[in-house]
Amino acid sequence: MSLMKNTLLAFAGVSLLVLAGCATKPPAKEQAIVGQVPADPPKNPVISAETLKSASQSIAVTDIYFKKEGKNLVFIEETRNKTNNNITSTIAPRTIEVDADKANASAVTGGPNSSQFPVKFTNLADPKSTAPGTAPIVTPVDTQASSNTSDAETQSSKKSGYESKMEYGELRYLANPIRGLLIKSGYKVVQAKATVAMPNQGDEYFDIVKRIKVGDFGDADYVLYGVLAEVSNTDNVSDIPGTKSTSHQMTLEVTVDFNIVDTKTSQIVASFVASGEGKDVQIDGRDTGYKPSSAKLMKLASLDLAEDVRKNLAAQNFITNNPGSAGYERNLKRRVDDDASTLKVYK
Amino acid sequence: MIMKTYTKTLQISALTLSVALLAACSGPQVRYGDAKAVETVNANYGSTDLQMIAEAMTRSLLQSKAISGSKDAPIVTLADVKNKTSEYIDTRVITDKIRTQLMKSGQVRFAVSVTEMQNQTEELKRQNQSGLYKNSTIAKTGNMQGAQYRIEGSIASIVKNTKDVKDVYYVFNLNLINNESGLLEWADEKEIRKTATR
Numbered sequence: 001m002s003l004m005k006n007t008l009l010a011f012a013g014v015s016l017l018v019l020a021g022c023a024t025k026p027p028a029k030e031q032a033i034v035g036q037v038p039a040d041p042p043k044n045p046v047i048s049a050e051t052l053k054s055a056s057q058s059i060a061v062t063d064i065y066f067k068k069e070g071k072n073l074v075f076i077e078e079t080r081n082k083t084n085n086n087i088t089s090t091i092a093p094r095t096i097e098v099d100a101d102k103a104n105a106s107a108v109t110g111g112p113n114s115s116q117f118p119v120k121f122t123n124l125a126d127p128k129s130t131a132p133g134t135a136p137i138v139t140p141v142d143t144q145a146s147s148n149t150s151d152a153e154t155q156s157s158k159k160s161g162y163e164s165k166m167e168y169g170e171l172r173y174l175a176n177p178i179r180g181l182l183i184k185s186g187y188k189v190v191q192a193k194a195t196v197a198m199p200n201q202g203d204e205y206f207d208i209v210k211r212i213k214v215g216d217f218g219d220a221d222y223v224l225y226g227v228l229a230e231v232s233n234t235d236n237v238s239d240i241p242g243t244k245s246t247s248h249q250m251t252l253e254v255t256v257d258f259n260i261v262d263t264k265t266s267q268i269v270a271s272f273v274a275s276g277e278g279k280d281v282q283i284d285g286r287d288t289g290y291k292p293s294s295a296k297l298m299k300l301a302s303l304d305l306a307e308d309v310r311k312n313l314a315a316q317n318f319i320t321n322n323p324g325s326a327g328y329e330r331n332l333k334r335r336v337d338d339d340a341s342t343l344k345v346y347k
Numbered sequence: 348m349i350m351k352t353y354t355k356t357l358q359i360s361a362l363t364l365s366v367a368l369l370a371a372c373s374g375p376q377v378r379y380g381d382a383k384a385v386e387t388v389n390a391n392y393g394s395t396d397l398q399m400i401a402e403a404m405t406r407s408l409l410q411s412k413a414i415s416g417s418k419d420a421p422i423v424t425l426a427d428v429k430n431k432t433s434e435y436i437d438t439r440v441i442t443d444k445i446r447t448q449l450m451k452s453g454q455v456r457f458a459v460s461v462t463e464m465q466n467q468t469e470e471l472k473r474q475n476q477s478g479l480y481k482n483s484t485i486a487k488t489g490n491m492q493g494a495q496y497r498i499e500g501s502i503a504s505i506v507k508n509t510k511d512v513k514d515v516y517y518v519f520n521l522n523l524i525n526n527e528s529g530l531l532e533w534a535d536e537k538e539i540r541k542t543a544t545r
Binding site (some may be wrong): 241242279281284 | 460461463464465468469471472475476477488489
């Protein structure tokens with residue numbers, strides 16, 4: 001009886017122990033860092049602050065590419081003299097360069113510039129419109145200017161139209177602050193060769209991979225290139241509430257489409273649109289006939305553009321959020337490690 | 348006897364005249380009073396009302412979530428307090444008093460209000476556009492700070508008169524509005540009732 005009692009007690013004790021063991025929570029894992037939130041892993045798998053720290057990467061920054069559409073207004077007057085079997089022809093072409101917008105708003109559409117350009121516009125580059133017998137190109141013979149005698153005949157004809165043309169180039173002022181910030185971030189910035197637009201240049205001007213293969217960017221690991229999307233100038237006057245004064249605001253704004261390409265893999269490692277604004281504000285400026293300084297606006301716009309580029313590059317983990325610390329030290333080390341026999345002047 | 352009476356009359360007259368002259372030369376009596384003392388001269392809006400409103404509104408505003416819950420002292424600007432009473436009340440004095448008390452608390456910073464903008468723009472124009480100042484010391488145009496909140500409100504009254512009694516009820520409303528979102532972040536009112544009997 002007593003044995004049974006003891007056995008029962010022993011079972012009860014074991015059961016309690018097992019229950020207590022089940023109820024106990026597993027010990028919490030010790031946190032590696034106490035009091036610190038671990039940083040998010042870099043979103044950009046190609047470049048991170050760590051890789052930048054371990055090896056000094058080089059980058060080439062192109063000047064900002066642009067493409068501008070223009071139209072030439074062409075006016076050709078041809079005088080043809082026919083004497084017996086001899087035909088002589090005199091052609092007097094006149095070309096006026098006009099903005100595409102103005103040309104579009106001209107006689108072609110019967111727009112507001114009809115009186116300024118009182119000609120029928122035809123795209124002279126289009127072979128269809130210039131084909132013989134196309135009505136709009138050759139105007140009928142000017143009866144005032146033509147004469148018909150027994151042995152000589154003079155015929156005068158006029159042609160008018162427009163020629164579309166695309167202008168490609170590089171803006172040389174906007175990229176330097178961006179180069180500066182990349183140097184501060186620790187990149188070795190490589191000088192890129194300037195590109196010269198060829199006659200009848202097409203959009204292959206923007207083919208950065210072709211330029212990388214040609215070797216325009218030396219041994220750069222990356223190429224940052226931007227294409228100008230839009231430039232706008234605004235000039236506005238507004239009242240300042242609570243005062244008798246007005247605020248005259250002159251603004252230059254640039255918007256640029258940027259890409260960073262890995263020169264080895266041709267992979268785009270960062271891509272964004274950045275904009276910069278240069279603003280000059282004068283109180284009662286309209287009354288005093290104030291003229292803003294274009295140079296000042298351009299400088300402010302380029303600095304603002306670089307700041308926006310910095311934010312975008314940091315957001316895509318291409319640079320650290322704090323340029324100037326580790327990057328500066330690395331650049332300093334690079335200068336100290338340079339071969340002493342070569343003369344270098346650093347500003 | 349007649350002579351004696353005449354002399355006495357003359358002496359009394361001279362004395363009275365002297366006292367009157369002395370009293371005239373001494374002028375009106377001036378004394379300083381307690382600025383915070385309760386003023387009950389009549390039932391019109393007075394200094395005690397101003398003090399009561401400012402104190403109540405400041406206390407309530409400082410306890411609001413928008414102010415007390417802000418990490419940095421928020422920037423606020425004063426807008427109009429509309430006078431909807433039949434009396435002339437300089438409402439600017441009320442908002443100025445509230446502003447002073449809020450400033451003393453250190454929990455709020457104030458940006459110049461619309462009424463102070465003329466002086467502000469003139470000063471900026473003088474420094475930036477006269478060409479007289481050293482560039483590094485100029486307070487540059489374009490760096491003014493915008494206010495996160497604006498304070499605006501109104502004061503209204505209901506007045507009732509009988510032959511012997513005048514009853515005035517004032518209600519002062521004050522609102523704190525978030526300039527960016529347009530949300531009303533805080534609002535409070537102060538009611539005052541005054542009754543004058545003859």
